[in-house]
Every structure is written in structure tokens, then in C-alpha cells.
Amino acid sequence: MGQGMNATAHPLDPLSFEETGLAAQAVRAHVGEGGRWRFASIELREPAKDVVTGFRPGDSIDRVAHVICWNCVDGKAYRAHVALADAGVTWEELPEGTQPNMTVDEFHDCDRALRNDPRLVEALHARGITDMDLVIVDVWNYGHHLIPEAYRGRRLGWVDLWHRGSPEANPYANPVNGLHGIVDLNAMELLELEDTFVVDAPETMGEYVPKLVPGQELRDDLRALEIVQPEGVSFTLEGNLLRWQNWSLRVGFNYREGLVLHTVGYEDDGRVRAVAHRLSLAEMVVPYRDPSTDHYRRTAFDVGEWGLGFMTVPLELGCDCLGEITYLDAVTHDSQGVARTIKNAICIHEEDNAVLWKHVDPVAGSEVRRMRRFVVSFHAVVANYDYIVYWRFYQDGNIECEVRATGIMVTAKFPVGEPPPYGTQVAEQTYAPTHQHFIVARLDLDVDGEQNTVVATQSEVPPIGPDNPHGLAIVQRATPLRTEEEGKQDYDWNTQRAWKVVNEDVTNGFGMPVGYKLVPSGAFPPMFDPSSPVLERAQVIGHTLWVTPFAQDERWPCGEFPVQAAEDTGLPAWTAANRSIENTDVVLWYVFGLHHVTRPEEWPVMPADVVSFWLKPFGFFDCNPSLDVPPNQPKHGAACH
Numbered sequence: 001m002g003q004g005m006n007a008t009a010h011p012l013d014p015l016s017f018e019e020t021g022l023a024a025q026a027v028r029a030h031v032g033e034g035g036r037w038r039f040a041s042i043e044l045r046e047p048a049k050d051v052v053t054g055f056r057p058g059d060s061i062d063r064v065a066h067v068i069c070w071n072c073v074d075g076k077a078y079r080a081h082v083a084l085a086d087a088g089v090t091w092e093e094l095p096e097g098t099q100p101n102m103t104v105d106e107f108h109d110c111d112r113a114l115r116n117d118p119r120l121v122e123a124l125h126a127r128g129i130t131d132m133d134l135v136i137v138d139v140w141n142y143g144h145h146l147i148p149e150a151y152r153g154r155r156l157g158w159v160d161l162w163h164r165g166s167p168e169a170n171p172y173a174n175p176v177n178g179l180h181g182i183v184d185l186n187a188m189e190l191l192e193l194e195d196t197f198v199v200d201a202p203e204t205m206g207e208y209v210p211k212l213v214p215g216q217e218l219r220d221d222l223r224a225l226e227i228v229q230p231e232g233v234s235f236t237l238e239g240n241l242l243r244w245q246n247w248s249l250r251v252g253f254n255y256r257e258g259l260v261l262h263t264v265g266y267e268d269d270g271r272v273r274a275v276a277h278r279l280s281l282a283e284m285v286v287p288y289r290d291p292s293t294d295h296y297r298r299t300a301f302d303v304g305e306w307g308l309g310f311m312t313v314p315l316e317l318g319c320d321c322l323g324e325i326t327y328l329d330a331v332t333h334d335s336q337g338v339a340r341t342i343k344n345a346i347c348i349h350e351e352d353n354a355v356l357w358k359h360v361d362p363v364a365g366s367e368v369r370r371m372r373r374f375v376v377s378f379h380a381v382v383a384n385y386d387y388i389v390y391w392r393f394y395q396d397g398n399i400e401c402e403v404r405a406t407g408i409m410v411t412a413k414f415p416v417g418e419p420p421p422y423g424t425q426v427a428e429q430t431y432a433p434t435h436q437h438f439i440v441a442r443l444d445l446d447v448d449g450e451q452n453t454v455v456a457t458q459s460e461v462p463p464i465g466p467d468n469p470h471g472l473a474i475v476q477r478a479t480p481l482r483t484e485e486e487g488k489q490d491y492d493w494n495t496q497r498a499w500k501v502v503n504e505d506v507t508n509g510f511g512m513p514v515g516y517k518l519v520p521s522g523a524f525p526p527m528f529d530p531s532s533p534v535l536e537r538a539q540v541i542g543h544t545l546w547v548t549p550f551a552q553d554e555r556w557p558c559g560e561f562p563v564q565a566a567e568d569t570g571l572p573a574w575t576a577a578n579r580s581i582e583n584t585d586v587v588l589w590y591v592f593g594l595h596h597v598t599r600p601e602e603w604p605v606m607p608a609d610v611v612s613f614w615l616k617p618f619g620f621f622d623c624n625p626s627l628d629v630p631p632n633q634p635k636h637g638a639a640c641h
């Protein structure tokens with residue numbers, strides 16, 4: 001593969017449809033006949049940084065697929081590296097008890113297996129539910145600490161049941177409370193049915209599709225809003241290489257992080273200056289903060305268990321995306337290793353975003369520039385929730401990562417009277433539990449090169465004294481973070497703490513090290529008892545920021561295999577060595593998201609909740625880098641200035 005295969009081929013291009021199939025075939029050939037195999041993941045084994053930086057177009061590329069698979073017969077899991085040029089397989093058995101990520105096929109197979117199980121059918125009959133076609137079987141993973149002794153070592157699912165009001169109705173409108181199954185996902189067998197209680201509550205109006213909402217009439221006062229670019233777009237896409245307004249970056253994609261951005265650089269004075277080697281969302285931890293029977297096992301790892309790439313959905317022009325859109329397809333696969341293409345998985349476009357800069361001077365008049373931003377985005381649907389991820393690049397050197405959460409909240413019914421204290425009532429005798437979405441961004445910044453240091457910056461108020469007689473002064477304190485222990489940082493509202501990634505070997509025009517600042521927002525504390533086993537499994541959420549020295553295989557902050565993991569083998573394990581993070585290739589792990597105290601207005605479908613954080617140049621340039629943005633032509637008159 002790769003030998004001049006394609007003029008735009010690059011070592012960081014995601015595995016193609018053909019390569020994905022080849023990798024699966026090679027593994028099948030290696031394991032031979034027998035066994036019942038599932039492929040958990042097939043992705044590009046990303047090349048080392050020096051391979052990427054040393055690559056020149058036309059160079060031959062050694063493409064390697066990284067494959068995780070397991071045999072459902074004995075539960076043993078394996079890692080394979082497949083050299084795509086000759087289908088050579090390097091094979092490694094993973095430690096006893098390793099449970100690879102969940103697959104969509106297991107979700108569907110579990111649904112099929114359970115809806116015919118007589119125990120389940122009988123329990124539903126007892127609740128007055130007789131039409132099994134209206135029942136939805138949802139499967140979740142659950143934490144090692146909750147797994148009954150008798151089932152240790154098995155691959156387990158915890159099953160939730162939902163009931164549609166009609167064949168087209170919202171499956172998540174009506175939970176079947178007090179009824180859950182424990183399933184062996186390798187045998188696809190119901191081990192236990194936990195039939196604990198019945199709530200006598202009316203059906204909930206949980207419909208949002210207009211024809212299903214009783215008496216729904218749509219507003220008729222919205223006029224068309226078109227976004228047109230009569231001269232075409234201002235960006236170029238060459239293979240997976242994007243260029244726009246001095247920015248350049250490569251689009252990557254895998255089963256787990258979904259969209260990945262590689263080699264983000266900014267052209268300054270004819271030279272591309274590195275900003276980031278790789279940007280992605282590496283984990284999302286979603287604990288439901290309701291200890292009741294129906295919810296206490298809900299501690300999802302949406303990235304590590306299900307994969308944002310596997311959950312990525314195709315996008316529709318004019319609906320999901322508006323304007324002059326360029327789409328990229330993505331490739332994933334099913335649990336049999338059969339490649340599949342997600343059409344229009346990644347949306348690329350530019351947007352007007354009001355004013356970039358402006359001043360009105362009494363003599364010179366008004367000088368104003370429109371802000372244009374460049375957006376690369378994708379949508380992932382994890383069962384009831386929909387996540388939309390936007391990476392935005394701005395003309396002034398800013399980068400913004402925005403995540404929107406929408407979709408259907410998990411609910412439960414309660415008996416007549418007060419709702420339980422762990423959520424908010426959203427419909428008659430129905431509440432939505434409080435929960436949190438902790439998103440972990442993995443930010444491998446390379447600011448003007450790999451050797452960087454992270455500096456905590458905060459504003460401090462000196463006491464009143466001879467130098468500060470009015471008590472007015474604020475000074476900035478910068479503290480370099482030298483070890484991984486020092487790199488564990490928490491958001492501090494009182495000092496407006498932020499983190500600058502600086503390159504001490506490269507100075508700006510004022511002799512200061514060039515830097516990019518991580519401006520925190522959307523951060524919140526974990527709010528867990530320190531001894532909580534839920535926190536134990538996802539220690540990353542205990543801090544707003546972690547900093548580690550780059551290591552090729554340190555990718556997953558809660559461990560590579562969080563499914564049923566007995567311990568967190570990610571950040572807490574890596575940082576236990578307390579390595580140096582000074583003047584080296586650093587990786588930042590930024591934790592942000594939604595502390596979701598549910599609202600009635602978020603039912604039956606949730607208007608998008610929006611969180612974001614920024615990376616902003618701080619002394620990376622010597623002045624406003626967007627001075628050269630040209631003015632628009634006014635609709636009436638001569639020019640916008």
C-alpha cells in the first residue's frame with residue numbers, strides 16, 4: 001500500500017475502506033477457523049512524529065493498522081498490528097480480563113436476544129406491556145465495582161427497557177422502571193432479570209416529531225435565510241489537508257475520537273509555524289448522580305466504551321449544515337470487521353461571525369472588519385444523546401472547541417407526590433436525573449516546535465502599601481509547571497487561572513517566549529466523595545487540567561479499556577512516575593463539559609446546551625495578526641470604513 005498510491009496520500013490519512021477490510025482479512029487469516037470473533041476496533045496506527053515531520057509528498061508510506069479483537073468463545077482479547085503492504089500480523093494477547101470497547105452489533109444482538117426471552121416478556125406483561133415491537137432494549141456497561149462476584153470475568157451488559165407509545169413514537173419517552181437485565185454479551189444470554197418495583201404512572205408526552213405532538217402547529221413567521229458564497233469558498237481541501245486564511249491542518253478520523261485534527265499550523269511571514277500536532281476529544285465521562293435502582297449503574301464512558309467515531313452520523317446539507325459546505329466521508333467497520341462508509345461525516349465550511357475588529361474615529365471615520373471563522377465539525381449520536389463537536393479557527397489566531405449536547409434526556413417515573421431529590425420533574429410523574437458530561441480534550445500542542453513548557457498564569461491582588469496606595473494593582477503571576485504532579489491543575493475563579501503553553505527557545509519581537517493560552521471555560525469540579533468508586537474509575541475528572549510528556553501510546557485518559565476495568569490505567573497510572581514536563585513535548589488534557597441540572601424546558605427534546613474552550617495566541621505574534629483582513633463592500637455606498 002501507499003507506494004505512490006495516491007498523490008495526496010499522507011502518513012496521517014485515516015485507514016481507507018480497502019485498508020480496513022484488508023486489516024480484518026489479515027487478522028481472520030491469522031486466527032484461522034474456529035472461534036467466534038468480534039472486531040472491537042480497526043484504525044490507523046499513527047506514525048511517530050518524526051515520520052510525519054520528515055514526510056515529503058511521493059515518499060513511500062509504511063501503513064500499519066491497529067486492531068483490537070476478541071474471541072466470544074473464551075473471552076480472550078488480542079491486539080494486532082497489521083502491516084498493510086504485506087498483510088503481516090504482529091499478535092499480542094491482552095491481559096486476562098481485558099474487555100475491549102462495546103460494539104454497535106452487540107447493542108443490536110442484545111436487543112434481538114432479549115425481546116424474545118420469556119422472563120422478560122412475562123415481566124413486561126405484568127406491567128401491561130404486551131406489544132414487544134414497542135419495547136426498546138438499551139444496553140449499558142457498568143463499573144467493575146458493581147459486578148456481582150458470580151459474574152466476574154464475563155463480558156456484561158446492564159439492560160434498560162423503554163416503551164414507545166406508538167410504532168413511530170420516541171423510544172425514550174417512557175421508561176420501564178424497576179426492570180433491568182444483566183446480560184452475558186459473549187453468550188448473548190440473560191443471566192438475571194432484576195424485577196424490583198412497579199411505578200403506577202401515566203404515559204409521558206415525550207414526543208417531539210410534529211405529527212406526534214398533540215395539537216402541534218408549527219410557527220409560520222420564519223422567512224428563508226440563505227448563506228451563499230457566489231465567488232466560492234476561501235479554503236482548499238487537498239486529500240485531507242485543509243488550508244484557510246493562513247491556517248493549515250489535516251483531518252483525521254477514528255472509531256473512538258471521531259474527528260482528529262493533525263499538524264495545525266499558521267503561516268506567518270511565508271513560514272508555517274506549528275501550533276498543535278494533534279487535537280481531539282479523548283474521553284467523555286457521564287455519571288448519573290442518582291443512587292436509585294434505575295440509575296446507579298449509569299456511569300458511561302461515551303468515548304472509551306462506545307466511540308464517537310462509531311456513533312458518527314451522516315449530515316444533511318441545509319439541515320445539519322447551512323451554507324457552502326464541503327463534506328468528507330469517514331470509514332468505520334462493524335464487529336465482523338466489514339468496513340462501512342459514513343457519508344458526509346465531517347462538515348467543513350466558513351461562517352460569518354459578526355465583527356472581528358472595529359474603531360470609529362472622529363477624523364478617520366469607521367474602520368470595521370467582519371469576523372470569518374473556519375469550522376470543522378461532526379455529529380455523534382450515543383443512544384439517547386446527540387453530541388455535536390465544532391473545531392473553529394479564527395483570523396486572529398484563535399482556536400475554539402465547542403461541544404453541543406442535545407437529544408433526549410434519561411428519565412424515570414415516580415409515584416404521586418414529590419419527585420426524588422436527584423433530579424428535576426420534567427413531565428407528569430416523570431423526572432430527569434441530574435448528571436454530568438465530563439469531556440476530556442487531548443491537546444498535543446507544539447508551539448513553534450515540540451519543546452514546550454506549560455505555565456500557570458493567574459492574577460493576584462497585592463496588599464495596599466507604598467507601591468499600591470489605592471489598592472488598585474493587579475499583577476500577573478506565572479508559574480512554570482515542572483512535573484506531572486504540578487501539572488494537575490484546577491480551575492480557580494478567584495485568580496482567573498489559565499495555562500500558557502510557551503516555547504522558551506523561541507522569542508517574539510519583545511524577547512518573550514512565544515505562547516498559546518488555554519483559556520478555560522465550561523469547567524466544573526467533580527463533586528464526588530474522594531472515596532467514590534465512580535471517581536476511582538475516572539480520575540481524570542478530579543482536575544481541570546493534566547499535563548504529561550508526550551508518549552505515543554498514552555492516548556486514553558481513563559485507560560485504553562475502560563469497559564469493566566478494575567482500575568484506571570490512564571492518567572493516574574502514567575503520572576504516578578511524576579515525569580518532568582518542563583521544556584519537553586507536552587500533552588494537555590483539558591476537562592470541561594456540562595454539569596447538567598435538568599430543566600423542564602429540556603423535555604421532550606433538549607435544545608442544545610453549549611460549552612467551549614479557547615486556545616488563544618499569547619505573544620505568539622507581535623501584534624494583531626488580523627490587521628491585513630480586508631474590509632467588506634457595503635450594501636450601499638463605497639466601502640466599510
Ligand SMILES: [Cu+2]
Nearest residue numbers: 405435437596
Ligand atoms: Cu445531559
